[in-house]
Amino acid sequence: MRTLYPFHGGIHPASNKAQSNHKPIAQAALPSRLVIPLHQHVGNSAKPVVEIGQCVLKGQIIGAPEGHVSSAVHAPTSGVIAAIDMQPVAHPSGIPDLCITLIPDGNDEWIAREPCDDWKALAHTDLRHRLRAAGVVGLGGAAFPSDMKLYAHKHKIKTLVLNGAECEPYITCDDLLMRERAAEILQGAEIMCALLYAEEVLIGIEDNKPEAIAAMRAAVLDGKYERMEVVAVPTIYPGGGAKQLIRVLTGIEVAAGVRSTNLGVQCFNVGTAYSTWRAIRHGEPLISRIVTVTGNVGQPQNFEALLGTPVNELVAQAEQLPDTRGYIMGGPMMGIRLPSAQVGVIKATNCLIAMSDSLFPPALPALPCIRCTRCVDVCPAELQPQELFWFAQSKNLLKAQEYHLFDCIECGACSYVCPSNIPLVEYYRFAKSEIWAQETSKKAADAARERHEYREQRIEREKQEKAEKLAAKEKAALDAKAQKSASPPPTPLPPAGEGASVSDAPVDADPEDTMHLKIQAAIDHAKQQAAGSKPGNTEQLTPQQQAEIAEIDARRTRIRELALSSVNEHTKE
Amino acid sequence: MLSALLVMAAIAIALGAVLGFAAIKFHVEGNPLVEKIDAVLPQTQCGQCGFPGCKPYATAIAEGVADINLCPPGGEEGIHKLADLLGVDFKPFGGDTTPKPKAVAFIDENNCIGCTLCIQACPVDAIVGAAKQMHTIIAAECTGCELCVAPCPVDCIDMVKIAENISNWKWKYPVYALTPSK
Amino acid sequence: MPGFFSPFITKPDSVSQIMLKVLLALIPGIALYVWHFGPAILVSITLASLTALATEALMLRLRNRPIAPFLKDNSALLTGWLLALSIPPLAPWWLVVIGTAFAISVSKHLYGGLGNNPFNPAMIGYAVLIISFPVQMTQWLSPHGMGSVELGFIEQLNYIFLGVFPEGIKLDALTMATPLDTLKTQLHLDGQIREILDMPIYGRLAGHGSEMVAAGFLLGGLYLLATRIISWHIPVVYLGTLFAVAGLFHLLDPAHYVEPLFHWFSGAAMIGAFFILTDPITSPTTHKGKLIFAFGAGLLTYLIRAFGGFPDGMAFATLLMNICVPLIDAYTQPKVFGKKGQKS
Numbered sequence A: 001m002r003t004l005y006p007f008h009g010g011i012h013p014a015s016n017k018a019q020s021n022h023k024p025i026a027q028a029a030l031p032s033r034l035v036i037p038l039h040q041h042v043g044n045s046a047k048p049v050v051e052i053g054q055c056v057l058k059g060q061i062i063g064a065p066e067g068h069v070s071s072a073v074h075a076p077t078s079g080v081i082a083a084i085d086m087q088p089v090a091h092p093s094g095i096p097d098l099c100i101t102l103i104p105d106g107n108d109e110w111i112a113r114e115p116c117d118d119w120k121a122l123a124h125t126d127l128r129h130r131l132r133a134a135g136v137v138g139l140g141g142a143a144f145p146s147d148m149k150l151y152a153h154k155h156k157i158k159t160l161v162l163n164g165a166e167c168e169p170y171i172t173c174d175d176l177l178m179r180e181r182a183a184e185i186l187q188g189a190e191i192m193c194a195l196l197y198a199e200e201v202l203i204g205i206e207d208n209k210p211e212a213i214a215a216m217r218a219a220v221l222d223g224k225y226e227r228m229e230v231v232a233v234p235t236i237y238p239g240g241g242a243k244q245l246i247r248v249l250t251g252i253e254v255a256a257g258v259r260s261t262n263l264g265v266q267c268f269n270v271g272t273a274y275s276t277w278r279a280i281r282h283g284e285p286l287i288s289r290i291v292t293v294t295g296n297v298g299q300p301q302n303f304e305a306l307l308g309t310p311v312n313e314l315v316a317q318a319e320q321l322p323d324t325r326g327y328i329m330g331g332p333m334m335g336i337r338l339p340s341a342q343v344g345v346i347k348a349t350n351c352l353i354a355m356s357d358s359l360f361p362p363a364l365p366a367l368p369c370i371r372c373t374r375c376v377d378v379c380p381a382e383l384q385p386q387e388l389f390w391f392a393q394s395k396n397l398l399k400a401q402e403y404h405l406f407d408c409i410e411c412g413a414c415s416y417v418c419p420s421n422i423p424l425v426e427y428y429r430f431a432k433s434e435i436w437a438q439e440t441s442k443k444a445a446d447a448a449r450e451r452h453e454y455r456e457q458r459i460e461r462e463k464q465e466k467a468e469k470l471a472a473k474e475k476a477a478l479d480a481k482a483q484k485s486a487s488p489p490p491t492p493l494p495p496a497g498e499g500a501s502v503s504d505a506p507v508d509a510d511p512e513d514t515m516h517l518k519i520q521a522a523i524d525h526a527k528q529q530a531a532g533s534k535p536g537n538t539e540q541l542t543p544q545q546q547a548e549i550a551e552i553d554a555r556r557t558r559i560r561e562l563a564l565s566s567v568n569e570h571t572k573e
Numbered sequence B: 001m002l003s004a005l006l007v008m009a010a011i012a013i014a015l016g017a018v019l020g021f022a023a024i025k026f027h028v029e030g031n032p033l034v035e036k037i038d039a040v041l042p043q044t045q046c047g048q049c050g051f052p053g054c055k056p057y058a059t060a061i062a063e064g065v066a067d068i069n070l071c072p073p074g075g076e077e078g079i080h081k082l083a084d085l086l087g088v089d090f091k092p093f094g095g096d097t098t099p100k101p102k103a104v105a106f107i108d109e110n111n112c113i114g115c116t117l118c119i120q121a122c123p124v125d126a127i128v129g130a131a132k133q134m135h136t137i138i139a140a141e142c143t144g145c146e147l148c149v150a151p152c153p154v155d156c157i158d159m160v161k162i163a164e165n166i167s168n169w170k171w172k173y174p175v176y177a178l179t180p181s182k
Numbered sequence C: 001m002p003g004f005f006s007p008f009i010t011k012p013d014s015v016s017q018i019m020l021k022v023l024l025a026l027i028p029g030i031a032l033y034v035w036h037f038g039p040a041i042l043v044s045i046t047l048a049s050l051t052a053l054a055t056e057a058l059m060l061r062l063r064n065r066p067i068a069p070f071l072k073d074n075s076a077l078l079t080g081w082l083l084a085l086s087i088p089p090l091a092p093w094w095l096v097v098i099g100t101a102f103a104i105s106v107s108k109h110l111y112g113g114l115g116n117n118p119f120n121p122a123m124i125g126y127a128v129l130i131i132s133f134p135v136q137m138t139q140w141l142s143p144h145g146m147g148s149v150e151l152g153f154i155e156q157l158n159y160i161f162l163g164v165f166p167e168g169i170k171l172d173a174l175t176m177a178t179p180l181d182t183l184k185t186q187l188h189l190d191g192q193i194r195e196i197l198d199m200p201i202y203g204r205l206a207g208h209g210s211e212m213v214a215a216g217f218l219l220g221g222l223y224l225l226a227t228r229i230i231s232w233h234i235p236v237v238y239l240g241t242l243f244a245v246a247g248l249f250h251l252l253d254p255a256h257y258v259e260p261l262f263h264w265f266s267g268a269a270m271i272g273a274f275f276i277l278t279d280p281i282t283s284p285t286t287h288k289g290k291l292i293f294a295f296g297a298g299l300l301t302y303l304i305r306a307f308g309g310f311p312d313g314m315a316f317a318t319l320l321m322n323i324c325v326p327l328i329d330a331y332t333q334p335k336v337f338g339k340k341g342q343k344s
């Protein structure tokens, strides 16, 4: 028996998995259209490489990875590109993003694939390249490009953790995948293991999935994988969080901002291992995934759905009940409420939950925090959520960071237990994004300051250079004069100091004059130009607009005056 | 009583002397406060505060001649930071200064005559172009100060608001009424 | 918008349920109180409850906060009950009303209401009363069969509300000093512990009757522990410290320092350990902090009882430790996940 290292805290919400885990995975019907977002993964958005009206084949690249961290997007079936435009996507903001709309032609005709019978013959870079081209990303929810995670120096990584814990309520897609396709998961894990030079593979599955554990154990025996072990871990939320599962299986704690590879572990979802196998062995890009459709539906079930399948078409196949008032993508603890029923399934969509008032009663009003520390008791990151809440609420971002805000994994356990019904995680998300925004604008401000200072210096330098040039000219002229008047008479020669001031004065005055002249010329020129081309659109202005214009003009003149006066002062000094 | 007073006075004088000495001894050249204030300002260099750039405004604040609520690009957030830094109370924007949404300048390249006037106006060198050549704005470097708009003789520069998109979207501050949602 | 962002499910638990369970846990103690001292305590509890609710509503109104959700949270009720239990049951009605109103308005709402009060409101109410009305606050009823006369319920009501006694009965005849008080006075008079404890007001462990009430609170406290409303840290360390310090002094000088169990079962030690110190709002949130807090409170309680001017030190110990809570919290922040090896 392996020693497990339980993590602190955790909760036991009603699992609600029984509804959907007793039926096999069904093939979802071909939808009427597919809405495929180009940004389904962590990193840069993919760049569309097809045109409207173009016919594409199943598996053809329609979005190419752009930049280092990015992933490809493929046509899930053959058909015609109907649109490339902004569509609602699964994002908490509800802001639309660039999507490709594909109308299937019904033939489901594959593009030429490149299967590989013996992946061991391929170089590691080649394998990674294939994964990137196949658009394989983490299917557990984070959607990080997998090729990026499958890179390690020899013997740096000891353990590959395969995550089949699936701790969130309602979700059963990994459960079913493990029951039905265990062998392929393990084959994928073997590729990953080889790429990472890992010594062992630990497959963590929560003990509320005995069938999956049995199926995976049988597959390990069948395949004679000596370095793999299926470990039943206690059922507790968020035991399926990567950090928590790594801790349970290996005792290693990965703090925020630390790469688990540096500690000798890497973690992948079982679904990712499966698609890795499909991509390498069969040359199939990631174009479909298993989605649990559950909640307020008559026939909760898992579907193998094409990416881009509109949510309403998929949920309809599970017989959506009439009082549905919305959908959650993901689980009830960390999922996203969808802004529209037309949003397409993406690589990270593990579950769709139809919401009804009886399943998800509206949130109760929040009361002040009573410092009961129930949140502390359940926080898997061992934070003090009530303190974080206090600081986030008062927008004391510095303090919040001091109290390890960024170690919060947003699991929602604290909000779940809070007797005051405070939406704690929302405060943390707010504080985090506020800090990020401030950092970005700080960086922008610093860059602007640098550029501004550089510019001032440059202007100063140019001025000086001009002055020096003039001085040189002056001197040359003087020298010439001096040479002309052969031997200098002793009396008119001014004392050294005076001479300097005499020769200095024009040098100082001259560039100023030329500057002023130039400025004046430029201004005159601009005035002429401006007179020539009257600002358009000024005929029908409301008084308010006119007032605004007048105000802006006044401000501009003032600034100009100020700027000029300060320039003058500057030059006088 | 008298002796107590004398002792107190002596202590006060001694401490005053120490302070005075420290002030001379540890006198710092330049004004670090200006630097600190400048670090908080958004460096838009737009002059909307009435000073020709952020540094002059910072100097003015440090000297006590300018209020802290004159910088629209900094937003209320900026006023809060200045208030914290200077240990004064927060002050909302005055009547005629209001924060504006972030924007970048955009040159209508069809109308640009290549006069370079905007290049000279740009405080952060965010405009590229040469005489008689079409100019364009490096959006990433543009601070949205609007200083290039006025000099343009053909009015071909527009300020374009930066729209909210998925990558710059921020989580909102949760606001909850204390009554059950119906 | 509530319910628009994850998590979409919450545990069915609420502040008002927590407070309700705490109120329930007080009932065994109250029942024993009635059994030993008569029903007068019920009157003051009712009075305190009504005052607490009325003051709470008034303050919410003045502060322009919604009234219903806060009235339903039961926290004002709890303050009222705790205060009523710490003042003499036969106190005149205005004493209860003033104490409760002060506790709710000044020490709770002037600090920002629920969740924001640094001091335990009930203890503030108690402290104000004992300083302002020391005479009324020390007229404790004698337990059944102890006093020279006893009043019926109606007669008690008459006294509480109208201040009149039946012909020929004086207040002195009904009340007596508390066991802790008596101990203190007797020790001052050079009494020996052995002899003092032989006085009729003392029972098996501590005061006759009051020891049973304390036992009732202990029972309620165990219920709170079992239902995880409170954690073990504060009660265990508080009672432990009290026991250890009292035991130490008792061992050194048994003639002048009473044994530790006496301290446990007299005064407000039990109700304090389980119901007052454990008030989450005014106690530390970290485990280490709770230990320090409870240790300090235990030590102070003993020191005030043994050497201070007031017979019971519970209330002042609580208030003194309440002041330290933010400091204790700030200095006892635990290491977070993944950062245990590092220095903070």
Ligand code: SF4
Residues within 6 Å of the ligand: A368, A369, A370, A371, A372, A373, A374, A375, A376, A385, A386, A389, A414, A417, A418, A419, A420, A421, A422, A424
């Ligand atoms: S669970 Fe809620 S009420 Fe309790 S301490 Fe945490 S935030 Fe405060």
Ligand code: SF4
Residues within 6 Å of the ligand: A378, A379, A380, A381, A382, A383, A385, A407, A408, A409, A410, A411, A412, A413, A414, A415, A424, A425, A428
């Ligand atoms: S959401 Fe963050 S603070 Fe809350 S329990 Fe999870 S990790 Fe802890």
